[in-house]
Amino acid sequence: MLALLVLHLGLALLAPWLGRRIGPRVFYVVALAPFTTAVWAATQHAAVVDGRPASSSASWVPGLGMTLDLRMDALSLLLVTLVAGVGTLIFLYCSQYFSRTSPGVGRFAAVLTGFAGAMLGLVLADDVLLLYVFWELTSVTSFLLIGYSDEKQESRRAAVQALLVTTFGGLVMLLGLIVLAIEAGTYSLSGILADPPSGTPTAVALVLVLVGAFTKSAQVPFHPWLPAAMAAPTPVSAYLHAAAMVKAGVYLVARLAPAFATVGVWRPLVITVGLATMIVGGWRALRQTDLKRLLAFGTVSQLGFLFVLVGAGTRDAALAGAAVLLAHGLFKSTLFLTVGVIDHETGTRDLRVLSGLGRRMPVLAVSATLAAASMAAVPPLFGFVSKEAAYEAFLHGGPGGLATLAGLFVGSVLTGAYSARFVWGAFASKPGCAATEPRTPSPLFLAPVVLLGQLGLLLGLVPFVADPLVQAYAAEYAGEPEPYHLALWHGPSAALLLSSITLGGAAFLFLGRERLRVLQRQAHRVLGVVDADRSYDTTVRGVDRLALRSTAVVQTGSLPVYLGMVLLTLVALPGAALLTSTSVTTNLRAYDTPLQLVVGAVIAVAAVATARAHRRFTAVLYLGAVGYGIAVLFVLQGGPDLALTQFLVETLTLVVFVFVLRRLPAQFSRRRLRLSQGVRVGMALAVGAFVTVSVLVSTQARTQPAASQAYLDQAYPEGHGRNVVNVVLVDFRGLDTLGEITVLAVAAMGITSLVLAARRRGTPMPADQAAFSADGPPPDAEPRPAPAGDRR
Amino acid sequence: MSQQPVDAGGPAGLEGADRMPAVRRSVILETCVRLVFHTVLVFGLYLLFAGHNQPGGGFIGGLVAGSAFVLRYVAAGRAELRAAVPVDPGVPLGLGLLVATSTGAGSWLFGADFLTSAYGSVVVPVLGEVAASTVLLFDIGVFLVVVGLVLTLLRTLGAEAER
Numbered sequence: 001m002l003a004l005l006v007l008h009l010g011l012a013l014l015a016p017w018l019g020r021r022i023g024p025r026v027f028y029v030v031a032l033a034p035f036t037t038a039v040w041a042a043t044q045h046a047a048v049v050d051g052r053p054a055s056s057s058a059s060w061v062p063g064l065g066m067t068l069d070l071r072m073d074a075l076s077l078l079l080v081t082l083v084a085g086v087g088t089l090i091f092l093y094c095s096q097y098f099s100r101t102s103p104g105v106g107r108f109a110a111v112l113t114g115f116a117g118a119m120l121g122l123v124l125a126d127d128v129l130l131l132y133v134f135w136e137l138t139s140v141t142s143f144l145l146i147g148y149s150d151e152k153q154e155s156r157r158a159a160v161q162a163l164l165v166t167t168f169g170g171l172v173m174l175l176g177l178i179v180l181a182i183e184a185g186t187y188s189l190s191g192i193l194a195d196p197p198s199g200t201p202t203a204v205a206l207v208l209v210l211v212g213a214f215t216k217s218a219q220v221p222f223h224p225w226l227p228a229a230m231a232a233p234t235p236v237s238a239y240l241h242a243a244a245m246v247k248a249g250v251y252l253v254a255r256l257a258p259a260f261a262t263v264g265v266w267r268p269l270v271i272t273v274g275l276a277t278m279i280v281g282g283w284r285a286l287r288q289t290d291l292k293r294l295l296a297f298g299t300v301s302q303l304g305f306l307f308v309l310v311g312a313g314t315r316d317a318a319l320a321g322a323a324v325l326l327a328h329g330l331f332k333s334t335l336f337l338t339v340g341v342i343d344h345e346t347g348t349r350d351l352r353v354l355s356g357l358g359r360r361m362p363v364l365a366v367s368a369t370l371a372a373a374s375m376a377a378v379p380p381l382f383g384f385v386s387k388e389a390a391y392e393a394f395l396h397g398g399p400g401g402l403a404t405l406a407g408l409f410v411g412s413v414l415t416g417a418y419s420a421r422f423v424w425g426a427f428a429s430k431p432g433c434a435a436t437e438p439r440t441p442s443p444l445f446l447a448p449v450v451l452l453g454q455l456g457l458l459l460g461l462v463p464f465v466a467d468p469l470v471q472a473y474a475a476e477y478a479g480e481p482e483p484y485h486l487a488l489w490h491g492p493s494a495a496l497l498l499s500s501i502t503l504g505g506a507a508f509l510f511l512g513r514e515r516l517r518v519l520q521r522q523a524h525r526v527l528g529v530v531d532a533d534r535s536y537d538t539t540v541r542g543v544d545r546l547a548l549r550s551t552a553v554v555q556t557g558s559l560p561v562y563l564g565m566v567l568l569t570l571v572a573l574p575g576a577a578l579l580t581s582t583s584v585t586t587n588l589r590a591y592d593t594p595l596q597l598v599v600g601a602v603i604a605v606a607a608v609a610t611a612r613a614h615r616r617f618t619a620v621l622y623l624g625a626v627g628y629g630i631a632v633l634f635v636l637q638g639g640p641d642l643a644l645t646q647f648l649v650e651t652l653t654l655v656v657f658v659f660v661l662r663r664l665p666a667q668f669s670r671r672r673l674r675l676s677q678g679v680r681v682g683m684a685l686a687v688g689a690f691v692t693v694s695v696l697v698s699t700q701a702r703t704q705p706a707a708s709q710a711y712l713d714q715a716y717p718e719g720h721g722r723n724v725v726n727v728v729l730v731d732f733r734g735l736d737t738l739g740e741i742t743v744l745a746v747a748a749m750g751i752t753s754l755v756l757a758a759r760r761r762g763t764p765m766p767a768d769q770a771a772f773s774a775d776g777p778p779p780d781a782e783p784r785p786a787p788a789g790d791r792r
Numbered sequence: 793m794s795q796q797p798v799d800a801g802g803p804a805g806l807e808g809a810d811r812m813p814a815v816r817r818s819v820i821l822e823t824c825v826r827l828v829f830h831t832v833l834v835f836g837l838y839l840l841f842a843g844h845n846q847p848g849g850g851f852i853g854g855l856v857a858g859s860a861f862v863l864r865y866v867a868a869g870r871a872e873l874r875a876a877v878p879v880d881p882g883v884p885l886g887l888g889l890l891v892a893t894s895t896g897a898g899s900w901l902f903g904a905d906f907l908t909s910a911y912g913s914v915v916v917p918v919l920g921e922v923a924a925s926t927v928l929l930f931d932i933g934v935f936l937v938v939v940g941l942v943l944t945l946l947r948t949l950g951a952e953a954e955r
Binding site: 641644648651652655656660719721725726727729734735737741744748751754756 | 844855862866881933934941945947
């Protein structure tokens with residue numbers, strides 16, 4: 001299994017290069033990845049249905065106990081089949097969808113392959129953290145794929161929206177998964193399910209996990225990202241937003257439901273949200289004029305349906321859920337690919353413009369009609385078989401009883417109606433519309449559509465082919481004597497009656513579409529106040545505004561204020577801690593050699609002179625004297641390395657100062673400063689007192705033997721060096737040093753870009769009108785460039 | 793100061809300084825820099841190599857070597873700096889990081905943890921047996937990064953601002 005993931009990754013890395021060489025034919029190559037996966041999954045079918053899941057394990061981060069545990073049971077196999085099987089066809093479709101001149105085909109193929117790999121990993125992962133990693137990988141690849149047409153603002157907005165919503169959910173889910181894992185005492189998914197924890201923390205964790213599933217699978221109120229994501233190229237919509245990625249939430253719920261459906265608010269929450277989504281999605285789908293958006297809202301609706309089924313937590317519902325999952329993957333990708341063909345050959349997806357396509361593209365029309373009929377649950381298609389199973393699961397007092405059944409019924413009627421609307425919109429001849437003249441699509445372009453469409457019919461006629469797999473998943477619910485089987489004909493039953501009424505209702509809604517349109521417009525005037533898409537915008541704008549305001553408050557652009565804040569924090573926080581400590585070192589010596597007194601006096605005089613200087617240059621020189629004085633102190637203490645470094649850094653700082661001073665007025669500003677001199681003197685005294693006291697306290701605070709002694713002992717035997725400072729730097733603490741030289745390099749790049757960017761804008765260097773000031777605006781000081789990392 | 797052009801471009805001067813206005817040139821400074829430049833540079837290298845057992849090391853050595861370039865720039869301006877270092881300062885920076893990181897990663901080849909040091913001695917002609925440690929390679933990386941940083945400062949805050 002790991003090899004399959006590596007295959008995806010390898011082909012994804014190869015794709016950009018191949019894309020430049022052979023254009024859209026790159027998809028033939030990368031299709032190898034899902035194709036191999038599909039073949040492998042087929043070979044595992046017998047064993048998995050038999051209750052022998054395939055599994056593999058590899059060490060990943062042994063230090064953290066993270067392993068690459070993969071496991072494929074019936075549910076995983078079902079999804080792998082969808083992801084890899086539908087994936088292969090969509091990759092082939094891509095080779096025709098993109099033209100030789102499409103930009104970035106290689107990059108697109110790479111991301112799409114990467115997505116297929118991430119999705120595969122997601123459904124195979126048996127470790128909750130691994131699951132999360134793949135989960136977020138699909139979010140990221142989805143972001144890249146939606147934003148494929150990065151020159152369009154609509155695409156960028158949709159990509160960001162999808163990313164924000166799904167990663168928000170992903171993070172919430174991560175919290176839930178961690179709590180769940182801690183409660184269960186294991187991070188293994190199968191381990192958690194085998195011995196499920198219960199109690200309040202578990203119930204809360206489950207709600208958090210559900211939020212993740214809701215966002216990923218576009219449930220109300222997180223659904224608007226999915227219709228917006230239709231800005232992506234059609235193969236992406238067909239693959240990510242119909243067959244694969246949006247099923248991740250369904251998968252997670254289906255995975256957890258057998259163990260947790262009865263814990264806390266799981267069942268009412270999932271069923272309520274699912275039904276609401278099903279109805280809202282169906283209602284909105286009936287209003288769309290863009291075929292792709294119609295399908296998108298249809299997908300939202302179907303995902304709600306799936307949530308109700310797999311989340312209800314009964315055997316029959318789970319069985320129906322697995323069947324619908326399969327059926328939806330087939331018919332929805334067919335329909336999306338159909339729209340892709342129509343869009344590609346006619347240049348529009350607007351059902352008000354398209355007319356008479358059915359006669360001109362009969363093959364496409366038949367396949368699409370089959371798929372739409374499957375969606376509407378018309379016999380003898382697979383959609384009908386699965387819808388029967390769904391009704392059956394709730395007809396005999398399933399969870400939520402009649403209320404759930406009624407919700408499913410309403411949703412199904414809407415589903416039937418928008419299915420009809422899709423076929424009518426795409427293929428019917430409309431009065432008053434000029435017939436559309438499409439180009440002829442190539443056979444290879446149509447093949448995936450036809451194949452997927454026929455599969456829905458085929459599975460409907462021989463549902464027992466799919467039966468063992470869905471049975472194997474449903475078997476996770478123990479008990480229930482007479483298991484339901486998928487079949488086309490169950491004899492006259494209540495479910496059959498309900499199916500017929502559903503179709504009748506759908507036909508009624510479709511035929512009365514003109515009146516419905518008026519009704520919907522009126523309803524929208526009332527209900528339009530509650531618009532999830534608009535609340536997304538409001539939230540994002542609110543966060544932006546908050547960030548702007550807080551930046552405006554915190555970043556005033558005045559250096560003295562920044563410096564003051566830093567110093568005040570220093571005095572206030574560690575300083576307050578100092579006040580609580582009682583022991584102060586009493587082991588004070590006035591000096592070790594009298595020379596220290598002399599040097600100390602020089603430093604003190606230079607420091608006072610710095611503060612009193614009127615000319616910048618003078619102040620810098622005095623400051624240099626302070627630094628050199630300290631270097632001399634180091635020499636007297638016997639630290640030649642330290643002293644040498646201090647001398648050199650001081651010199652370099654002085655040179656840099658001089659460079660910068662060339663650009664500044666010679667004298668300090670004489671304007672009155674905002675902070676009075678008293679305040680600044682007070683602040684300086686406080687900082688000085690803090691430093692002094694902290695030295696006195698911290699020398700007394702030692703409780704462990706000094707680390708320096710160990711370094712002294714080890715330097716020669718371990719590091720083969722007599723210069724302990726150097727051995728510590730390059731050997732004992734080598735990683736720290738590596739980090740620090742990286743910082744130096746980054747600082748160098750920062751300085752370069754700051755200075756060069758300013759030059760490019762035409763202002764040679766922030767000079768007298770620099771962006772920083774001694775007293776807020778107007779400015780007159782220059783930011784002091786970081787001197788060569790004064791690390792010692 | 794004399795207003796007449798100073799003929800400092802002779803054997804004692806620095807060539808880059810020819811581009812500077814004559815009034816800003818100083819023969820004494822140029823001559824001194826010419827005399828000490830190589831010495832300072834070699835001293836920086838000495839500190840780098842001696843650092844393991846005596847005061848010194850890559851950081852200090854880099855600062856000393858960097859100050860050799862500071863001298864060249866201060867004495868004769870940016871043309872001189874370009875003559876002294878014909879490459880972009882990014883080159884020593886990147887090279888240094890590369891050397892330091894690959895020294896660390898090199899220990900993986902021997903199955904050891906990142907940055908594990910090894911020690912041995914080699915016989916060098918003339919010098920005899922010389923003890924060496926892989927941390928020297930790491931220190932060379934540090935040296936290069938520091939030199940690169942000093943050159944960056946000279947280039948950006950010095951030479952670029954001069955225009």
